[in-house]
Amino acid sequence: MPVLNRETSKDKGGDNALPKLPLPELPDTLARYQRCVKHLLTEEQFHRTKAIVQQFGAPGGVGEHLQQKLKERSEKTANWVYEYWLNDMYLNNHLPLPVNSSPAMVFPPQHFGGPSDCLRFAAHLISGVLDYKTLLDARALPVDYARGQLAGTAMCMEQYYRLFTSYRLPGPHRDTLVAQESCVMPEPEHIIVACKNQFFVLDVVINFRRLNERDLLTQLERIVRMADSEEERLPPIGLLTTDGRTEWAESRAVLMRESTNRDSLDMIERCMCLVCLDDASGPEISDSTRATLMLHGGGPGKNGGNRWYDKPMQFIIGADGCCGVVCEHSPFEGIVLVQCTEHLLKYMYGSPSKLVRAASVSELPAPRRLRWKCTAEIHKLLSASADKLHRLVRNLDMNVYRLDVYGKEFIKKQKMSPDAYIQVALQLAYYRCHGRPVSTYESASIRRFREGRVDNIRSATPEALAFVKAMTDGKLSSSDKEKMELLQGAIAAQTKYTILAITGMAIDNHLLGLREMARELKMEMPEIFKDEAYVISNQFILSTSQVPTTVEMFCCYGPVVPNGYGACYNPQSDHIVLCVSSFHDCPQTCSADFSKAVERALMDMKELCNTNQQKQPEPRQGAESKGKSTASEGELSKNQASLPKVVVKTADPVPGGR
Numbered sequence: 001m002p003v004l005n006r007e008t009s010k011d012k013g014g015d016n017a018l019p020k021l022p023l024p025e026l027p028d029t030l031a032r033y034q035r036c037v038k039h040l041l042t043e044e045q046f047h048r049t050k051a052i053v054q055q056f057g058a059p060g061g062v063g064e065h066l067q068q069k070l071k072e073r074s075e076k077t078a079n080w081v082y083e084y085w086l087n088d089m090y091l092n093n094h095l096p097l098p099v100n101s102s103p104a105m106v107f108p109p110q111h112f113g114g115p116s117d118c119l120r121f122a123a124h125l126i127s128g129v130l131d132y133k134t135l136l137d138a139r140a141l142p143v144d145y146a147r148g149q150l151a152g153t154a155m156c157m158e159q160y161y162r163l164f165t166s167y168r169l170p171g172p173h174r175d176t177l178v179a180q181e182s183c184v185m186p187e188p189e190h191i192i193v194a195c196k197n198q199f200f201v202l203d204v205v206i207n208f209r210r211l212n213e214r215d216l217l218t219q220l221e222r223i224v225r226m227a228d229s230e231e232e233r234l235p236p237i238g239l240l241t242t243d244g245r246t247e248w249a250e251s252r253a254v255l256m257r258e259s260t261n262r263d264s265l266d267m268i269e270r271c272m273c274l275v276c277l278d279d280a281s282g283p284e285i286s287d288s289t290r291a292t293l294m295l296h297g298g299g300p301g302k303n304g305g306n307r308w309y310d311k312p313m314q315f316i317i318g319a320d321g322c323c324g325v326v327c328e329h330s331p332f333e334g335i336v337l338v339q340c341t342e343h344l345l346k347y348m349y350g351s352p353s354k355l356v357r358a359a360s361v362s363e364l365p366a367p368r369r370l371r372w373k374c375t376a377e378i379h380k381l382l383s384a385s386a387d388k389l390h391r392l393v394r395n396l397d398m399n400v401y402r403l404d405v406y407g408k409e410f411i412k413k414q415k416m417s418p419d420a421y422i423q424v425a426l427q428l429a430y431y432r433c434h435g436r437p438v439s440t441y442e443s444a445s446i447r448r449f450r451e452g453r454v455d456n457i458r459s460a461t462p463e464a465l466a467f468v469k470a471m472t473d474g475k476l477s478s479s480d481k482e483k484m485e486l487l488q489g490a491i492a493a494q495t496k497y498t499i500l501a502i503t504g505m506a507i508d509n510h511l512l513g514l515r516e517m518a519r520e521l522k523m524e525m526p527e528i529f530k531d532e533a534y535v536i537s538n539q540f541i542l543s544t545s546q547v548p549t550t551v552e553m554f555c556c557y558g559p560v561v562p563n564g565y566g567a568c569y570n571p572q573s574d575h576i577v578l579c580v581s582s583f584h585d586c587p588q589t590c591s592a593d594f595s596k597a598v599e600r601a602l603m604d605m606k607e608l609c610n611t612n613q614q615k616q617p618e619p620r621q622g623a624e625s626k627g628k629s630t631a632s633e634g635e636l637s638k639n640q641a642s643l644p645k646v647v648v649k650t651a652d653p654v655p656g657g658r
């Protein structure tokens with residue numbers, strides 16, 4: 001995870017001072033590709049793939065031609081893969097953003113005494129956003145330096161500057177990531193507050209003065225009163241943004257026919273972020289429930305329409321204390337999101353709310369409700385979007401699990417990379433549940449390079465397979481010593497791939513670049529990209545990501561294929577938080593079972609390490625819970641209850657508070 005240093009990217013000569021993303025050599029990528037897929041294919045499939053790859057890489061062949069073109073592209077552009085990657089990963093994907101694309105950070109549960117506490121929390125948070133925005137506007141954010149593997153390198157900061165200035169515009173064929181570049185006229189500075197499916201413009205700078213927390217609270221109170229008025233209520237237009245991207249692009253075109261709607265869309269598209277004041281969602285607030293509520297709002301009957309998914313940052317503040325942030329993923333990665341939210345939470349922990357009595361309330365113009373002119377056609381579209389969201393909500397199977405027995409310190413003591421160790425545990429868990437290895441994605445940051453985003457660590461290595469087979473053959477044919485050697489081999493292979501990926505030498509971006517170059521040159525698609533192996537290797541049944549935090553919160557996201565798992569983990573010194581997602585309508589997957597299998601894998605690996613150190617084996621704290629290896633929701637809530645809370649300290653009662 002990156003650490004903060006006081007040097008800003010301006011001091012360092014900006015991101016232009018960073019090296020460009022290198023272009024791997026073609027033969028290296030083709031050899032690695034074959035190594036990555038061989039054990040995921042039948043012998044017959046691999047035989048065919050080998051011949052196809054050989055032909056592609058032959059001297060003077062298509063591969064070399066495309067490689068040459070990529071070389072030219074890398075000379076002309078800041079980052080040869082950025083645009084290809086952005087389109088492939090996000091903008092060409094037509095699936096609805098909630099669950100399928102937008103990750104969420106879940107804050108510790110808040111204990112609001114009543115609605116006024118909730119609004120104070122919101123005002124404090126917005127005040128933190130404005131504080132952070134001041135740093136961003138001055139481009140004064142301290143540069144991140146890599147930690148962990150190859151620590152110490154400066155990281156590209158560009159993603160931060162998109163947090164509050166971009167917007168994902170739906171398109172019939174492809175979405176567009178719109179960035180508001182600062183120009184001569186400063187952009188209007190406003191936040192959109194969503195409350196009871198209504199949208200309100202909250203200007204945060206009035207008469208060249210940034211609103212203080214007291215002002216913000218006053219405005220939020222006004223918004224809540226306006227939203228409460230039933231006769232003024234407008235249809236939940238935000239639901240349209242939860243739909244497939246093509247459907248939303250079509251609905252948006254219908255909305256745009258009315259000038260009232262155009263004005264409202266314009267205000268939303270140019271806002272800094274959304275603050276969604278959610279109604280309470282029901283009695284059960286386990287970690288898993290909170291994660292789902294952050295991802296989809298509970299559906300059209302709850303807070304599903306109280307969102308605008310195209311906007312990168314939507315802070316959610318539930319009346320029941322269920323809070324977090326859901327993000328449109330195309331402008332930035334989870335690590336940047338963590339840094340931003342940690343800044344905000346630390347701002348809130350560190351600075352008591354400044355709800356001092358300030359300037360007269362009447363000086364502030366009232367916030368404005370956004371108006372929508374809704375034809376029968378729009379009502380019909382809304383109802384179709386609501387149905388689809390309802391199905392998505394019912395289909396999401398989320399399990400948040402916390403392993404309290406040990407964390408990354410134990411793993412480091414074994415002289416192993418904690419990230420690699422957890423990845424191997426995920427491989428073991430999947431194999432135990434499904435009896436085969438599957439193509440696995442782990443995001444690896446390439447922010448060491450200009451405009452760097454991520455590449456893929458293909459964690460289903462042959463070495464991991466050898467280890468999981470030894471652990472699961474049921475015949476106890478391998479001794480503990482052999483198993484330990486296989487574990488070490490699996491971790492070494494995983495660590496080696498990690499280093500390849502973070503230094504820009506992994507295969508996924510390169511293969512994507514070659515494929516997209518062929519498309520750009522309007523060539524017939526080379527066989528290698530039509531081959532079954534390529535399709536299989538790009539179906540990431542396990543989609544995994546490490547998102548570590550230093551503040552008590554966790555990240556979650558949905559699976560990327562219908563029969564897959566999303567597995568996001570947050571390794572801490574003495575515990576590991578794991579969020580597993582899958583779809584109920586897939587008969588092969590079950591998030592709770594997978595979490596249990598990960599726990600078992602982690603416990604078995606710990607025991608193996610202990611045994612091999614020839615120490616007195618530590619008591620297996622998880623042993624008693626073998627039958628119920630996943631901590632129950634009740635236990636999770638208990639753990640959570642002991643976490644630090646963001647406390648909103650108010651010096652004096654708020655006049656007019658609800």
Ligand code: COA
Pocket residue numbers: 001147148149150333334335411412413414415416417418419420443444445446454498502545546547
């Ligand atoms: N022995 C002892 N300690 C070791 C070790 C070993 N063999 N190998 C690693 N460690 C230590 C590291 O020094 C580090 O120590 P620190 O906690 O004091 O910094 C710690 O273990 C963690 O290192 P490791 O587990 O190897 O992982 P990492 O921090 O290098 O992370 C990635 C690896 C791939 C997750 C990281 O490089 C990355 O790319 N992160 C971004 C992921 C991302 O983008 N997520 C969001 C997607 S939306």
